[in-house]
Structure formats: C-alpha cells, structure tokens
Amino acid sequence: MSTPTIRPPVAISLARSRRTVIRLHPDDNVVVACYDLTAGDRLDSESLTTIDPIPSGHKVATRAISAGSSVIRYGQFIGLARTDIAPGAHVHTHNLDYVEVDHAAQFGVDARPTQFVEKPATFLGIRRADGRVATRNFIGLVSSVNCSATVVRAIADYFRRDLNPAALADFPNVDGVVPLTHGNGCAVDPNGLGLQVLQRTLRGYAQHVNFAGVIVIGLGCETNQVEDLVEVDLSGLDRPVASFNTQDVGGTRQAVARGIELVKSMLPQANDVYREEVPASELIVGLQCGGSDGYSGITANPALGAAVDRLVRNGGTAILSETPEIYGAEHLLARRASSPEVGQKLLDRMAWWLDYAECMGAELNNNPSAGNKKGGLTTVLEKSLGGVAKGGTTALMEVYEYAQAVTTRGFVFMDTPGFDPVSATGQVAGGANLIAFTTGRGSAYGCQPTPSLKLSTNNELWLRQSEDIDINCGEIVNGYATVDELGEQIFQRMLTCASGESSKSELFGYGQNEFVPWQLSAVM
Amino acid sequence: MSTPTIRPPVAISLARSRRTVIRLHPDDNVVVACYDLTAGDRLDSESLTTIDPIPSGHKVATRAISAGSSVIRYGQFIGLARTDIAPGAHVHTHNLDYVEVDHAAQFGVDARPTQFVEKPATFLGIRRADGRVATRNFIGLVSSVNCSATVVRAIADYFRRDLNPAALADFPNVDGVVPLTHGNGCAVDPNGLGLQVLQRTLRGYAQHVNFAGVIVIGLGCETNQVEDLVEVDLSGLDRPVASFNTQDVGGTRQAVARGIELVKSMLPQANDVYREEVPASELIVGLQCGGSDGYSGITANPALGAAVDRLVRNGGTAILSETPEIYGAEHLLARRASSPEVGQKLLDRMAWWLDYAECMGAELNNNPSAGNKKGGLTTVLEKSLGGVAKGGTTALMEVYEYAQAVTTRGFVFMDTPGFDPVSATGQVAGGANLIAFTTGRGSAYGCQPTPSLKLSTNNELWLRQSEDIDINCGEIVNGYATVDELGEQIFQRMLTCASGESSKSELFGYGQNEFVPWQLSAVM
Ligand SMILES: [Ca+2]
Ligand SMILES: [Ca+2]
Ligand SMILES: [Ca+2]
Ligand SMILES: [Ca+2]
Ligand SMILES: [Ca+2]
Structure with missing residues (x-):
C-alpha cells in the first residue's frame, strides 16, 4: 500500500445498506459490522442476534469461541480467544490476543491441500514455441542504463499507434513496442546485490512471455554491460533477440535508426501469432494494492482473495508481495506454507528487511494505530492480513526473491517493496502475465507488457474515477454483492482480460513509465 | 566518470603528432609525454632535453625540483619530491611521494585571490523579473511520484514539436515542455533524508530560472505530497505555478486535459521574453565527466578547467561534483578553500560518503591501478585530480549538499554521486543554467531545461560520434591545440550556447529521460 497509514473504516455506514454485516470468508467465526449495531440487533444473513453493541467496522462472533481457541477472519487464524466468547458478542482487544508461539513448529499447520476443479476454466492465450502462454504480444526494448533511455524511447515512439499509426498498421497482432527505461545501470558496485537485482529484473523482462522479440540497448561504457545481459541468459530464447550499444554504432542518430530497423525486422514474425483456448493454469497473476x-x-x-482461490483451484498461479506491508503477519502466512523450508524462506526475507531497514535508518512498523483500533482492527496480524487477504486461503507453495522466475504453480510469495511500480516490476520480471491491483484512493497504475486490472474498494472511488478502474468492489459494503460473488466476477474478468480484452489502463497507454526496477545499490 | 576504472593512456602515440609533451598548466613543473621518449630527446616547447627514457603518458620534470619540494601538475600540488629531480628527468613512483600532513592546517594554503577581468564577457540571456538570468525558456511539469508519470508525459507529448508542431507554433520563444518524471515519491520514510533530498531536488527544478512556468502534478495519496512541495517553496516565485492531483480531478483523462489547458494558459506569458546582453557572471556551469x-x-x-578559470575571472560560477570520484584528492581541493569552514565542509561530505559506502557494503577506492601506474599516474591524488582538473585552479568558494541552491559565485563544489544523470540533476536543481560534460567513451547525455555541451577527450571519438559531441579536445594530444587554446574555445562556446545556440544533444531532444533524482531512501 502506498499510503503510510491505513485509515480506519469510519465511513462504512452507508444509508442505503442492505446488509448489517460483511462475511469475509465461509470459514470465519467473526463477521464485520457495516454500521454501528446495538445489542439485540438481528443479523439475518448469519441467523444471529448481537449481545453487545458493535461499532461500525468491528467484529461480531458468529459462533461460540471457547477460551484459548482460534479466532478466524479471512478464513485465517488472527489470534486466540482470551475468554469464552458467545455468539453475537463483540470481539476486540478485550477478548482477543495474539499469543507468541513457537513459530517454526507452526509451519504448515494451516496448509490445506488444494481442491482442484474437475473441469478447469480456459482463456484465449498465445502459446509460444517453448510452451509458455502469453496474454499480450509486444516487442520489448530493454535499456541497460539510463544513458540509453533517450535512444530507447525514440525507437518506441516511432511505433506508437497514437503518434505514428502507419508503423504498425500491417501488424495488428502486435500490441506495441515497450520502452523499458530506468535511472540506474552505472556507478554501482559491479559485485554488489544492487546490480544483481537490476540484472535479474532486466533479464526477467527480456525473457517475458508477452514479448515476441526483444532488443537490449546500451550506451557502451556502463557497469551493467549489454553483453552480460544478452549472451548468458537470452541466447536460448525462442524469439529474436538483438542488442547493440550506441557507442558501437556511431552515436544517437545511428542507434535510433538501427533500433527502428531491428524492430521492423521482427514485426512479421511477431505478428504471426493467434489466440487459442488454453487452461487457466497458464495464468500467473501478480497481486498489488x-x-x-x-x-x-x-x-x-x-x-481478490476469493478470485485467487478460484484461480489456484483451476491450477493457476498468484503472487503475493509487498513484504514490508505484511510485517507481523509473516508467521500466519508461514502457517500456510507447503513445507518448513518454504515457511523458513518467508521468515528469512522478513529478517532481511528488518536488517535492511535498520541499516537505512527506516522502520518496519505495521502496528495498528489508535485510529485502526477504533476502526475495529485488533492486532497487527489483522491489519497485515487486510493486505494478505488478496492472496486467498490456499497453501503457500513457494517464496521467491525479487524478480526471480516463478516456476511453481499455486499461491506463492515474492519478496518486494510495497511501492506499487517497484513491486509489480518484480512480479512481471518473475513472469506475471496479469496484474490485479486493488485501490481505495484511486491509483491510476498500468503496466506493459502485462495488463493490469484495477479494483476499487469503495463506491465513491468508482463513481469518481471509473475510467481508471475495471471492477468496483464497493458494493460489498452496502450489501449489493458478497465477497464471494465479486471473487467470481474478478476471476471471470481475469480470463477475459488475459484473452485480450483491454483493461482500463491499457486504453490510456499506461505502462511506458511504470517500469521501476528496485534500486538497492548505493549510487556512487 | 561512469566507468569503474580509468584506462591507461596507452594509445597516446599518434603518428602525426606535432608535439612531444603536453603542458597542462603554466605553473606546472612537470609535463606529460605524448609518446615514448628516449633520453636525449629535445622538447622544443619546453626548451629542454630529456635525461631519462619517458614512457608515453608519463611525467618529465621541466625545472629542477629539490628534495622535499612540491611537484605541480594541473597548476596544483600532487606530492613532494623524494629526491632532487633534475630538469628532463622522469618523475614517477621512484622519486615522487604523497606525504600525509596535517590537512586542517593546510585549508586554504592554495587559495589565490581571483584575478577578475576588467571587462567581463557577455552573452544573450533572458532576464527574469527576479533578476536571475535564463539560458533557455521552458515550461516544467514536475511529478511528485512515479504514479503521476504517465499523466505528466502525456501532457508533455502534446507539446512536442516533433509530434504535434501546431501546439507551440504561435510561441517561438518557448523551447518546450519538460516532463520531470521519476521512479520515487512514495513508500519512503516521511521523515528520512531520502525524501528530503527528493523534495529539495523537485523544488530546485520547480524554481529553476530556465522555466517560465511550472505545474506540479501528483496522484494524491503519495508520501511526497504536492501541497508540501508547492505551498512552502513556490508561492513567492515570479512565474505561474499550478498544481493538481489526478485523484482530485477525476482520473487520468481529466488530469491530462487539465495539464494541457494549464500549459496553454501559461504560453502567452512564457513566450513574452527576449534575450539581452548580460555579463558572463550570470552563468552557473555544472561540470561533468x-x-x-x-x-x-x-x-x-x-x-574545461582552463575555461572555468576564464569563467570565474569573468565573475561566473562553476560547480564541481562527483564526490566519490575525487576520493583521495579532497585534501588538495581543501587547500584551495576560501575559508577553513569551506574546507571542513568538503572533508565532512567525504566522511559522509565513507560511512554511507560502508553501510551499503560498497567501497570508495580511487587508487591508481597497475594499469594506471603503467600509464603514468603516480598517486591517487594525481588520478583524482584528472577529474578535479575540470574545476580549474581558482579558490573553492563554497561547498553545497546535493540539489542545494548555489548562491555563491566563483568555483564551488556540490556533493553528488558520480553517475552522470544523478549528478547533473543535483547541479540543475541547484541552479546550473549550463552543463559542460567531458567524455572519452562517447556519452550521449543531454539535459532539460539546462543545455549541456559535450567535450570529447580524443580524436577517435570525435571522428566516430561528432553528431553527439560539441567540441573536440583530442587535438591537444597531437599538438594541433593547447590546453589553454581549447579553454578559450570552450569558454566562447559556453557563451554562444547560453545565448541560445543549440548544443548537439538538444538537436536530438535529449533531456526528457535524464531527470534522475538521487535516491537515498530505502524503498519500502
Ligand atoms: Ca500495498
Ligand atoms: Ca503497493
Ligand atoms: Ca522509467
Ligand atoms: Ca566522472
Ligand atoms: Ca560522471
């Protein structure tokens, strides 16, 4: 989440609400009040009567919860009852604790075997020669260093349909040419982690399934050498890969001309693709908020979590990320780990962040504020789980570092910062062929070569900024839709978007400025 | 310098050389061999005969230097003679030492009073209402966060003369609209140094004299709030300043339309400027290699150093930077400090870099390599002085932090990384209205709103890539020009460029991708 603090959900009370409480998952033994409830209020959807006043956004027990047993929200453990809690009672700091336990011993205790669907859903994808499935069909221009950014963008501009429609007129199956420019690539430790992460990111893009052809363009004298990027990692690709340095071709004018000619030479093959029915298991969806x-x-x-559960049951893959924002909930995620090794990897990444933040003089702190608690969030777990909820409830199959290739199917985690463009850049480098992005304030994020669906959390945003948003989830609050119904709607929209239907951000051409590799190195 | 190591000057021997040695400054007691000399070779330009073999790139004593006295190169102290050195002798590791001394006691020992010219040179500048002088006349679009980059670029694209010539057709005095986009602005410590430096940089651009109008554009929910940028710092400017957030105007489409209308509203006033004769003292030149x-x-x-000496004698300002690349020579620069405080500030910045590098696991190390020594560089001072040479020989008047407003005239230092776009961004934020950039490998750097002159170090580069380079300094090697002659040529070219004559990089439209604020914060 891009905002440093999460606002308490004080505005939940909407006059026209058709519902008193929100059920976040079928397994939950608490539900959330849509507005201020009094003792004795009837909750028809839960066949229950409140026995306490329940402020808007706060939790009501739906079943008897005995002292020492689990409170479940989002289908997940959020703490232990301190006392016996009766159905209809208020559940908050007075009767709910997070008890520190032996975390390692709990690895995997919540990992349930995935109930795969019998007949998987399908979408219309582009199957590449190596078997991978693309959702879009671009040509990529990878810059090794900021010093080649202007050349890269000049080449990409030549092929922009809004500026020069003739250039791609004969190639309707080519979605465009993506300039992957950035502010890094030189004056960094040649043996340091920062350059490794940058190179992994650039290689991930160069290998991305949504590219039908790739050109890697450098200046020539940078630390991050084009040769290192191309020769080792891209030589085995099933696509045209070209590369050159501006200094080797005689300067800017020649570099731009060379790039345009190379793209032109790739267009006939890039255009020679068709969409075919493929299983939803070919989807790799990066989750963002x-x-x-x-x-x-x-x-x-x-x-979105409900959609991800469907995706995983269909054999697909979803990538949760934004490590600093799950601080406090990593142990809960580790309870869903498919193996102790996977659980430990997640905890190791969080330990890395704690060290890094200390070294950088920053803080990892996701504790609920006074306002959060007033709004109904009891523990740091519950707050972090608000973000983790995007990942649904299935087992955590693998943990990846930033921009690592995602090869395990199912629900996985990739360590990234929380900052949207940086996080999504890591996921796309890892192979995400779809992004699903929730926003409450109105992010206008978009991505290339991977389309990004945006989901609004509230009706006011939807009314204000629907040109930037694909699906409104605000109807959950006033009772015109359930979490599960919207989960199905989102899953279906994932399939149509993957099949080629444009997301809102694609209509505006987003994605030419949102490639932001994580910068870890000191710029010297 | 963008390259991690400096190549030894092995290729100096050119068949057609008219000269045997290069004199770098009139005060030097050593000169540099243009090719391998033998004992007994006559050096006409120095009225001298060698008494040792002198390899290409190595130093020859031009006067008797007694043991313990100073060896002078670039007009500056580079060490002490270990033995008596006779005229014509080879000066290298066998007879030249850098002796550690009490650095604080040496603050200012080399600070000579500036010999101002009687009749300062002039150029044709645009004088703003507040008295400052512009060299170009742009409208600037400052993005607070990556999340507004696509909106900012769409607005700027609308006014690009190569794409939409009608948009600025009636405004010939407006050089263009600059999109200042970047990958930062959110998910950072709101109280940290990183955000302070980013905000200082953005404010520096928003206040830059080369902008006739500025629009600050945000998304809305970012850490780096547009309001904070605008209200405090820009309200007193003598120009139109507007700002808005995409979230506040209804989304992407409305934000782009709003931005285009705002630029249009600023164009008549922006176009209402004229150039007039102003003194060279109005030039603030950022030095880069x-x-x-x-x-x-x-x-x-x-x-370039000879040009800077002329500039300073004309009352102008030159900013040396790239702190990591002067490592080892900071004490020499401090000998030129105008006061002990200024000298101490420089040493403090270097101490900061040592701490920072250690924390980041990187290294500050500019020691001459074996190849450097073979090429004739004796000490770390001499190597770092190769970069410092850009700053000429006048007194160091002030030391600034990154992107701080440069208000002292004369030769000053600004602490920046060595990476070109990041370093130049800091200088422009500090007010540089011209950049002078030396390159040996063939950088294609360009900048907006500040024009950048590029100087080649060798003839081969000039022959290969002259479309990207403004002035060739390679002729110094084969004797067709002296350092001093080229200094005069560069100074004159500074004046014509400042007067409106395009630099090479401006002809290619460089500068729309080279705004790269120094990223110091941890991205969370
Ligand atoms: Ca988030
Ligand atoms: Ca985020
Ligand atoms: Ca970028
Ligand atoms: Ca340099
Ligand atoms: Ca540099």
Whole structure:
C-alpha cells in the first residue's frame, strides 16, 4: 500500500445498506459490522442476534469461541480467544490476543491441500514455441542504463499507434513496442546485490512471455554491460533477440535508426501469432494494492482473495508481495506454507528487511494505530492480513526473491517493496502475465507488457474515477454483492482480460513509465 | 566518470603528432609525454632535453625540483619530491611521494585571490523579473511520484514539436515542455533524508530560472505530497505555478486535459521574453565527466578547467561534483578553500560518503591501478585530480549538499554521486543554467531545461560520434591545440550556447529521460 497509514473504516455506514454485516470468508467465526449495531440487533444473513453493541467496522462472533481457541477472519487464524466468547458478542482487544508461539513448529499447520476443479476454466492465450502462454504480444526494448533511455524511447515512439499509426498498421497482432527505461545501470558496485537485482529484473523482462522479440540497448561504457545481459541468459530464447550499444554504432542518430530497423525486422514474425483456448493454469497473476483505505481489507482485498482461490483451484498461479506491508503477519502466512523450508524462506526475507531497514535508518512498523483500533482492527496480524487477504486461503507453495522466475504453480510469495511500480516490476520480471491491483484512493497504475486490472474498494472511488478502474468492489459494503460473488466476477474478468480484452489502463497507454526496477545499490 | 576504472593512456602515440609533451598548466613543473621518449630527446616547447627514457603518458620534470619540494601538475600540488629531480628527468613512483600532513592546517594554503577581468564577457540571456538570468525558456511539469508519470508525459507529448508542431507554433520563444518524471515519491520514510533530498531536488527544478512556468502534478495519496512541495517553496516565485492531483480531478483523462489547458494558459506569458546582453557572471556551469578514458585527465578535463578559470575571472560560477570520484584528492581541493569552514565542509561530505559506502557494503577506492601506474599516474591524488582538473585552479568558494541552491559565485563544489544523470540533476536543481560534460567513451547525455555541451577527450571519438559531441579536445594530444587554446574555445562556446545556440544533444531532444533524482531512501 502506498499510503503510510491505513485509515480506519469510519465511513462504512452507508444509508442505503442492505446488509448489517460483511462475511469475509465461509470459514470465519467473526463477521464485520457495516454500521454501528446495538445489542439485540438481528443479523439475518448469519441467523444471529448481537449481545453487545458493535461499532461500525468491528467484529461480531458468529459462533461460540471457547477460551484459548482460534479466532478466524479471512478464513485465517488472527489470534486466540482470551475468554469464552458467545455468539453475537463483540470481539476486540478485550477478548482477543495474539499469543507468541513457537513459530517454526507452526509451519504448515494451516496448509490445506488444494481442491482442484474437475473441469478447469480456459482463456484465449498465445502459446509460444517453448510452451509458455502469453496474454499480450509486444516487442520489448530493454535499456541497460539510463544513458540509453533517450535512444530507447525514440525507437518506441516511432511505433506508437497514437503518434505514428502507419508503423504498425500491417501488424495488428502486435500490441506495441515497450520502452523499458530506468535511472540506474552505472556507478554501482559491479559485485554488489544492487546490480544483481537490476540484472535479474532486466533479464526477467527480456525473457517475458508477452514479448515476441526483444532488443537490449546500451550506451557502451556502463557497469551493467549489454553483453552480460544478452549472451548468458537470452541466447536460448525462442524469439529474436538483438542488442547493440550506441557507442558501437556511431552515436544517437545511428542507434535510433538501427533500433527502428531491428524492430521492423521482427514485426512479421511477431505478428504471426493467434489466440487459442488454453487452461487457466497458464495464468500467473501478480497481486498489488496501492492507495489503500479503510475498505481495502473488507472489500477489494478479500474479493481478490476469493478470485485467487478460484484461480489456484483451476491450477493457476498468484503472487503475493509487498513484504514490508505484511510485517507481523509473516508467521500466519508461514502457517500456510507447503513445507518448513518454504515457511523458513518467508521468515528469512522478513529478517532481511528488518536488517535492511535498520541499516537505512527506516522502520518496519505495521502496528495498528489508535485510529485502526477504533476502526475495529485488533492486532497487527489483522491489519497485515487486510493486505494478505488478496492472496486467498490456499497453501503457500513457494517464496521467491525479487524478480526471480516463478516456476511453481499455486499461491506463492515474492519478496518486494510495497511501492506499487517497484513491486509489480518484480512480479512481471518473475513472469506475471496479469496484474490485479486493488485501490481505495484511486491509483491510476498500468503496466506493459502485462495488463493490469484495477479494483476499487469503495463506491465513491468508482463513481469518481471509473475510467481508471475495471471492477468496483464497493458494493460489498452496502450489501449489493458478497465477497464471494465479486471473487467470481474478478476471476471471470481475469480470463477475459488475459484473452485480450483491454483493461482500463491499457486504453490510456499506461505502462511506458511504470517500469521501476528496485534500486538497492548505493549510487556512487 | 561512469566507468569503474580509468584506462591507461596507452594509445597516446599518434603518428602525426606535432608535439612531444603536453603542458597542462603554466605553473606546472612537470609535463606529460605524448609518446615514448628516449633520453636525449629535445622538447622544443619546453626548451629542454630529456635525461631519462619517458614512457608515453608519463611525467618529465621541466625545472629542477629539490628534495622535499612540491611537484605541480594541473597548476596544483600532487606530492613532494623524494629526491632532487633534475630538469628532463622522469618523475614517477621512484622519486615522487604523497606525504600525509596535517590537512586542517593546510585549508586554504592554495587559495589565490581571483584575478577578475576588467571587462567581463557577455552573452544573450533572458532576464527574469527576479533578476536571475535564463539560458533557455521552458515550461516544467514536475511529478511528485512515479504514479503521476504517465499523466505528466502525456501532457508533455502534446507539446512536442516533433509530434504535434501546431501546439507551440504561435510561441517561438518557448523551447518546450519538460516532463520531470521519476521512479520515487512514495513508500519512503516521511521523515528520512531520502525524501528530503527528493523534495529539495523537485523544488530546485520547480524554481529553476530556465522555466517560465511550472505545474506540479501528483496522484494524491503519495508520501511526497504536492501541497508540501508547492505551498512552502513556490508561492513567492515570479512565474505561474499550478498544481493538481489526478485523484482530485477525476482520473487520468481529466488530469491530462487539465495539464494541457494549464500549459496553454501559461504560453502567452512564457513566450513574452527576449534575450539581452548580460555579463558572463550570470552563468552557473555544472561540470561533468562520463565515460572517461586515459585522455580525460590530459585533454578535455584540463581544457574545461582552463575555461572555468576564464569563467570565474569573468565573475561566473562553476560547480564541481562527483564526490566519490575525487576520493583521495579532497585534501588538495581543501587547500584551495576560501575559508577553513569551506574546507571542513568538503572533508565532512567525504566522511559522509565513507560511512554511507560502508553501510551499503560498497567501497570508495580511487587508487591508481597497475594499469594506471603503467600509464603514468603516480598517486591517487594525481588520478583524482584528472577529474578535479575540470574545476580549474581558482579558490573553492563554497561547498553545497546535493540539489542545494548555489548562491555563491566563483568555483564551488556540490556533493553528488558520480553517475552522470544523478549528478547533473543535483547541479540543475541547484541552479546550473549550463552543463559542460567531458567524455572519452562517447556519452550521449543531454539535459532539460539546462543545455549541456559535450567535450570529447580524443580524436577517435570525435571522428566516430561528432553528431553527439560539441567540441573536440583530442587535438591537444597531437599538438594541433593547447590546453589553454581549447579553454578559450570552450569558454566562447559556453557563451554562444547560453545565448541560445543549440548544443548537439538538444538537436536530438535529449533531456526528457535524464531527470534522475538521487535516491537515498530505502524503498519500502
Ligand atoms: Ca500495498
Ligand atoms: Ca503497493
Ligand atoms: Ca522509467
Ligand atoms: Ca566522472
Ligand atoms: Ca560522471
């Protein structure tokens, strides 16, 4: 989430609400009040009567929860009952604790075997020669260093349909040419982690299934040499890969001309693709939230989680990320790990962040604020789980470092910062062929070569900024849709978007400025 | 210098050389061999005969230097003679030492009072209402966060003369609209140094004299709030300043339309400017080198230094930077400090870099390599002085932090990384209205709103890539020009460029991708 603090969901009370409480998952033994409830209020959807006043956004027990047993929200453990809790009672800091336990011993205790669907859903994808499936069909221009950014963008501009429609007129199956420019690539430790991460990111893009051809373009004298990027990693690709340095071809004018000619030479083959029915298991969806608000954790995030559960049951892959934002909930995620090794990897990444933040003089702190608690969030777990809710409830199959190739199917984690463009850049480098992005404040994020669906957490945003948003999840609050219904709607929209239907951000041409590799190195 | 190592100047021997040695400064008691000399070779330009073999790139004593006295290169102390050195003798590791001394006691010992010219040179500048003088006349679009980059670029694209010539057709005095986009602005410590430096950089651009109008554009929910940038710092400017957030105007489409209308509203006033004769003292020149080679320290850098000495004697300002690349020579620069405080500030910045590098697991190390020594560089001072040579020989008047407003005239230092776009971004934020950039390998750097002159260190580069380079300094090696002659040529070209004559990089439209604020914060 791009905002430093999550607003309490004080605005949940909507006059026209058709519902009193929101159920976030069928397994939950608490539900969330849509507005201020009094003792004795009837909750028809839960066949239950409240026995305490329940403030808007706070939790009501739906079943008897005995002292010492688990409280479940988002289908997941959020703490232990301190006392016996009766159905209809208020559940908050007075009767709910997070008890420190032996975390390692709990690896995998919540990992349930995936219930795969019998007949998987399908979409219309582009199957490449190596068997991977693309959702879009671009040509990529990878810059090794900021010093080749202007050349790269001049080449890409030549092929922009809005500026020079003739250039791609004969190639309707080519979605465009993506300039992957950035501010790094030189004056860094040649043996340091920062350059490794940058190179892994650039290689991930160069190998991305949504590219039908790739050109790697450098200046020539940079630390991050084009030769290192191309020769080792791209030589085995099933696509045209070209590369050159501006200094080797005689300067800017020649470099731009060379790049345009190379793209032209790739267009006939790039255009020679067709979409065919492929199983949903070919989807790799990067999960994001940016500009969160008090609704994120009860509308769009759990709805996306419900879609992810469907995706995983169809054999697909979803990547949760944004490590600093799950601080406090990493142990809960580790309870879903498919093996102790996977659980430990997640904890190791969080330990790395703690060290890194200390070294950088920053803080990892996701504790609920006074406002959060007033809004109904009891523990740091619950707050972080508002973000984790995007990942649904299935077992955590693998943990990846930033921009590592995602090869395990199912629900996985990739360590990234929380900042949206940096996080999504890592996921796309890892192979994501779709992004699903929740927003409460109104992010206008978009991506290339991977399309990005945006989900609003509240109706006000949808009314204000629907040209930038694909699906409204605000209807959950006033009872016109359930989390599960929106989960199904989102899953279906994933399939149509993957099949070629444009997301809103694609209509505006987003994605030419949102390639932002994680910068870890000191710039010297 | 963008390259991690400096190549030894092994290729100095050119068949057609008219000269045997290069004199880098009139005060020097050593000169540099243009090719391998034998004992007994006559050096006409120095009225001297060698008494040792002198390898290409190595130093020859031109006067008797007694043991314990100073060896002078670039007009500056580079060490003490270990033995008596006779005229014509080879000066290298066998008879030249850098002796550690009490650095603080030496603050200012080399600070000579500036000999101002009687009749300062002039150029044709645009004088703003506040008295400052512009060299170009742009409208600037400052993005607070990556999340507004696509909106900012769409607005700028609308006004690009190569894409939409009608948009600025009625405004010939407006040089264009600059999109200042970047990959930062959110998910950072709101109280940290990183955000402070980013905000200082953005404010520096928003206040830059070369902008006739500025629009600050955000998304809305970012850490780096547009309001903070605008209200405090820009309200007193003598120009139109507007700002808005995409989230506040209804989304992407409305934000782009709003931005285009705002630019249009600023164009008549922006176009209402004229150039008038102003003194060279109004020039603030950022000094850069990128893609250095073995010639940098004996051709383009000292030639630029000779131009800077002229600029300073005319009352102008030159900013030396790239702190990591002067490591080892900071004490020499401090000998030129105008006061002990200024000298101490420089040493403090270097101490900061040592701490920072250690924390980041990187290394500050500019020691001459074996290849450097073979090429004739004796000490770390001499190597770092190859970069410092760009700054000429006048007193160091002030030391600035990154992107701080440069208000002291004369030769000053600004602490920046060595990476060209990051370093130049800091200088422009500080007010540089001209950049002078030396390159041996063939950088294609360009900047907006500040024009950048590029100087080649060798003839081969000039022959290969002259479309990207403004002035060739390679002629110094084969004797067709002296350092001093090229210094005069560069100074005159500074004046014509400042007067509106395009630099090479401007002809290619460089500068729309080279705004790269120094990223110091951890991205969370
Ligand atoms: Ca987030
Ligand atoms: Ca985020
Ligand atoms: Ca970029
Ligand atoms: Ca340099
Ligand atoms: Ca540099």
